Amino acid sequence: MAKMGRPRTFDRQKAVVQAMHLFWEHGYEMTSLSQLKANIGGGISTPSFYAAFGSKEELFNEAVQCYLETYACVTDSLWDDEIPPKDAVELALRRSTKMQCESGHPKGCMVSLGTMSAPTPELTHVVEPLTASRSRTFQGFVRCVEHAIAMGELSKKANARSMGIAFNSFLLGVSILARDGVDASDLDASITELMKLWDIEVCQPK
Amino acid sequence: MAKMGRPRTFDRQKAVVQAMHLFWEHGYEMTSLSQLKANIGGGISTPSFYAAFGSKEELFNEAVQCYLETYACVTDSLWDDEIPPKDAVELALRRSTKMQCESGHPKGCMVSLGTMSAPTPELTHVVEPLTASRSRTFQGFVRCVEHAIAMGELSKKANARSMGIAFNSFLLGVSILARDGVDASDLDASITELMKLWDIEVCQPK
DNA sequence: ATATATTTGTATCGATCGATCTATAAGTCG
DNA sequence: CGACTTATAGATCGATCGATACAAATATAT
Numbered sequence: 001m002a003k004m005g006r007p008r009t010f011d012r013q014k015a016v017v018q019a020m021h022l023f024w025e026h027g028y029e030m031t032s033l034s035q036l037k038a039n040i041g042g043g044i045s046t047p048s049f050y051a052a053f054g055s056k057e058e059l060f061n062e063a064v065q066c067y068l069e070t071y072a073c074v075t076d077s078l079w080d081d082e083i084p085p086k087d088a089v090e091l092a093l094r095r096s097t098k099m100q101c102e103s104g105h106p107k108g109c110m111v112s113l114g115t116m117s118a119p120t121p122e123l124t125h126v127v128e129p130l131t132a133s134r135s136r137t138f139q140g141f142v143r144c145v146e147h148a149i150a151m152g153e154l155s156k157k158a159n160a161r162s163m164g165i166a167f168n169s170f171l172l173g174v175s176i177l178a179r180d181g182v183d184a185s186d187l188d189a190s191i192t193e194l195m196k197l198w199d200i201e202v203c204q205p206k
Numbered sequence: 207m208a209k210m211g212r213p214r215t216f217d218r219q220k221a222v223v224q225a226m227h228l229f230w231e232h233g234y235e236m237t238s239l240s241q242l243k244a245n246i247g248g249g250i251s252t253p254s255f256y257a258a259f260g261s262k263e264e265l266f267n268e269a270v271q272c273y274l275e276t277y278a279c280v281t282d283s284l285w286d287d288e289i290p291p292k293d294a295v296e297l298a299l300r301r302s303t304k305m306q307c308e309s310g311h312p313k314g315c316m317v318s319l320g321t322m323s324a325p326t327p328e329l330t331h332v333v334e335p336l337t338a339s340r341s342r343t344f345q346g347f348v349r350c351v352e353h354a355i356a357m358g359e360l361s362k363k364a365n366a367r368s369m370g371i372a373f374n375s376f377l378l379g380v381s382i383l384a385r386d387g388v389d390a391s392d393l394d395a396s397i398t399e400l401m402k403l404w405d406i407e408v409c410q411p412k
Numbered sequence: 413a414t415a416t417a418t419t420t421g422t423a424t425c426g427a428t429c430g431a432t433c434t435a436t437a438a439g440t441c442g
Numbered sequence: 443c444g445a446c447t448t449a450t451a452g453a454t455c456g457a458t459c460g461a462t463a464c465a466a467a468t469a470t471a472t
Contacts, residue, residue: 005448006438026325030235033430045451046431052449056430115382116322119232134386165388165396169379176321176378177371180340190371193403200402211418212468239460251421252461258419262460413472420467429458437450442443 010041012052020063025106027117028060028126057126064129067110072133074099078140085148086198089141089167093191097174101184108175111137134172141167148198158201170194216247218258226269231312233323234266234332263332270335273316278339280305284346291354292404295347295373299397303380307390314381317343340378347373354404364407376400 018039022031033056037044044052053059074095077088100108114130117123142164148154174187224245228237239262243250250258259265280301283294306314320336323329348370354360380393 003448004440004446006450008449027322030322030325032428034428045449047433047452048450050431112382113322115385116233116236116319119236131386134382159395159399161392162396162399165383165392166376166399169377169383169393169396170372170375172379172382173375173377174379176318176340176381177375179321180337182371186367186371187375189365190368190375193365193368193372196403196406197399200406208470209418210416210470212420214419238458240458251419253422253463254420256461416469416471418467418469421465423463425460425462427459430456432455433453435451435453437448439446439448441446 015040016062016066019059020066023060023063024110075137078144085144089144090195097187100178107178112172112175138168154201155203221246222268222272225265226272227311229266229269230316281343284350291350295350296401303393306384313384318378318381344374360407361409
């Protein structure tokens with residue numbers, strides 16, 4: 001049985017993707033309802049917007065979910081136990097950097113850049129999923145280092161938290177550099193440099 | 207000869223510092239005139255604001271200049287030829303990180319976080335000083351590595367650009383981590399980790 | 413004392429913000 | 443067909459945005 005009532009004139013899922021691109025580019029507060037309406041299905045009216053999405057905040061939440069389920073997966077390797085920890089870290093760094101520099105969508109990472117989207121305390125809850133995702137990625141880096149230590153690949157003297165922060169901070173910085181137009185190839189080369197931090201802590205064969 | 211006319215009821219320089227804190231915290235567009243007026247001298251009127259500063263944009267420029275001449279100096283070691291290159295890099299990283307985590311002002315770096323303050327192309331010129339400062343800091347890191355290579359401290363095979371990007375990207379990420387409330391001590395420990403990238407490239411004594 | 417220069421307070425400007433009301437159009441059901 | 447359901451279009455809401463006009467207040471300069 002098909003849906004009753006007058007059919008929608010625009011593709012709702014495509015609209016969420018469009019909204020995601022706008023929020024990604026400008027942040028939550030800096031993206032206006034006018035922008036969103038104008039970019040959905042070639043332009044929709046205010047009541048159509050609210051009938052379809054409820055409010056700006058609800059659409060933002062959908063857009064964030066959409067991002068987390070698609071683009072944000074570039075760091076999934078950090079929780080894949082079938083991938084050696086070092087490869088997992090390197091894959092996450094390279095895939096994320098590559099994605100952040102791709103054309104077809106805004107530069108940088110929506111999760112990382114979302115920090116500045118909650119300038120006031122009353123907006124904190126809006127960007128909570130982004131904050132949680134940043135925390136999760138950080139934990140993922142630490143986890144990989146800890147696994148490597150437990151497996152005997154890395155020295156027991158290695159500081160998992162410090163190494164995790166180093167990898168994580170580098171990747172957060174990539175968002176700003178990607179926004180500034182730094183070439184993907186330059187960033188990729190610097191990942192090669194950064195990964196030497198891992199090799200240093202490898203247990204020396206006796 | 208003193209200034210003529212009715213005297214100002216607030217300290218203009220203190221007002222610029224107050225404005226700097228607000229712009230630092232919320233970015234250019236997200237800081238409203240109402241906020242600025244309310245936080246200057248215990249509250250001033252609209253005409254007083256415009257008489258003193260001209261416009262929101264002009265005040266922002268003054269606030270940025272104020273930041274660059276004070277807080278931003280934490281990375282000045284990168285251009286100090288009397289400091290050994292490695293120390294210069296490490297000092298810049300540690301001083302900047304410490305400053306970004308200090309209390310008494312917003313967390314993170316105003317220059318780094320200013321990326322998201324220009325969501326629209328027509329605002330690009332407003333944050334141009336911030337963009338220029340980011341570029342300058344990056345060049346500073348590269349410069350130190352190049353000096354070290356020229357001095358024979360670092361291997362000629364070292365990639366100055368890649369290493370510069372690595373240090374720079376890490377430091378940009380610190381702004382986001384500081385905003386997220388990461389402890390200064392944890393960040394400082396990760397700098398110790400990061401600096402191993404330098405030691406790796408040191409010419410081995412034969 | 414008078415003229416001049418500057419800041420102040422009150423009121424207000426048009427534009428835009430996110431959001432809502434009412435009425436109409438366009439579908440599926442019985 | 444008529445009943446029901448849903449999305450549409452146009453008009454508009456109060457709040458806030460950055461910015462201005464005007465006149466009263468307060469200082470210095472002559």
